Structure formats: C-alpha cells, structure tokens
Amino acid sequence: MIVKICGIQSVDAGLAAAEAGADMIGFVFAESTRQVTADQAAQIGKKLPSHVKKVGVFVNEPIDSLLNIADTAALDYIQLHGDETPAYVKELNKPVMKAFSVSSESDLKRLTAYACDYYLLDSPAEAYRGGNGTPFDWSLASSKTLPREKLFLAGGLHADNVQQAISEVSPAGVDVSSGVETNKQKDSLKIKQFIAAARKGQ
C-alpha cells in the first residue's frame, strides 16, 4: 500500500511523515490554506530522505508555470486536481496522478482517457478543489473493471476509516491531508496512526 501524506508546509511535518513511513508527501501549489511556494517546497524537500517521493498538487495551472515549479521544487510526481484534459497530461510529459471527483459511477468512465501513472479518486470540490476532509461513497468505486494497480483513494480518510476504505476499494495507494491534522496543522501522532492503520488494512 502506497501512502501519501499531503499538504506538507514545514520540515518538521515532512520529517514526521518520512519517519512514520510515508512513501510520498504532497506540496499544494493550488489555492488552499495549505498552499506553499516553489521555494518553500524546495527547502523542505531537501531535508527529506530521497526515497520519499515529492508530489506537487496543482489545479488548472498553465503548463509553463507548472513546469517551472516542478523544476524548482524537484517534484517526482504531478497531481492534477482540476479540469485538466488528457491532452494537457500528454503535453506535460511528466509522471502524473490525475484526480477525479466521484459523485456517481459515471464519473469513473473518464479515467482511462488519461495516460497517467495513477488515478486519484476524491470527493467533489467544496471550498477548495481538494483537501476538504469529506469522504465519498466508496461503494461507487467497487467495480471490478477499475485498474486497481493505478488507483489512489483520497477524501476524508483518517486512521479510523482507512482500513474500511481499503477493504471496499482495494486501491494501490491512499492519500490524506485533513485527517492527519489538529487545528489545521499536521499532527505527528495522527500521521503515525494513519500510516500504521493503512499498512494493516492492505
């Protein structure tokens, strides 16, 4: 089970995720209370072990700007959380996780039009395009035809529901932001509990 801890804004939070066994950490460059600059992400990223992959979260970012940020922050993956098209992904020519809002089974029909590394299933947008802490109906993602080895599950996950989520959806990875925070700050204990629970659920 690949575990991604998103919304990292400090070296301490990044190290807490790495020490707890996270495979990936996420920097949010889109509009969000967790937004960081490319320079901030670069400074944090330099302090992390190299096996922890750095993912940049973007929403409808112009490609030139995205590539500049990816370069400055030495990103390993690009997470697209907006209305980016299959042509946009192709033009980017980078390792991509494309996010899809799931509110009905028909939302899942769009996945395979995208040539990307991972499909990330998330709840519909609220205040921001992601990171809102709300789960979707996981039964919508139980279809046998979905490419499990490329699926990431996100949206309102936390240590107490991640095992159930994994057993319903059988994703390759899970992604969390709000569920490992206390008062909108990353909480080392919650990160540890989340990762331990995700590993148990696999």
Ligand SMILES: O=C(O)c1ccccc1N[C@@H]1O[C@H](COP(=O)(O)O)[C@@H](O)[C@H]1O
């Ligand atoms: O984390 C954010 O602030 C964010 C902002 C804009 C787009 C995506 C964002 N994060 C991603 O949202 C999902 C769900 O997060 P949560 O666990 O429900 O808080 C996850 O994929 C984050 O990577």
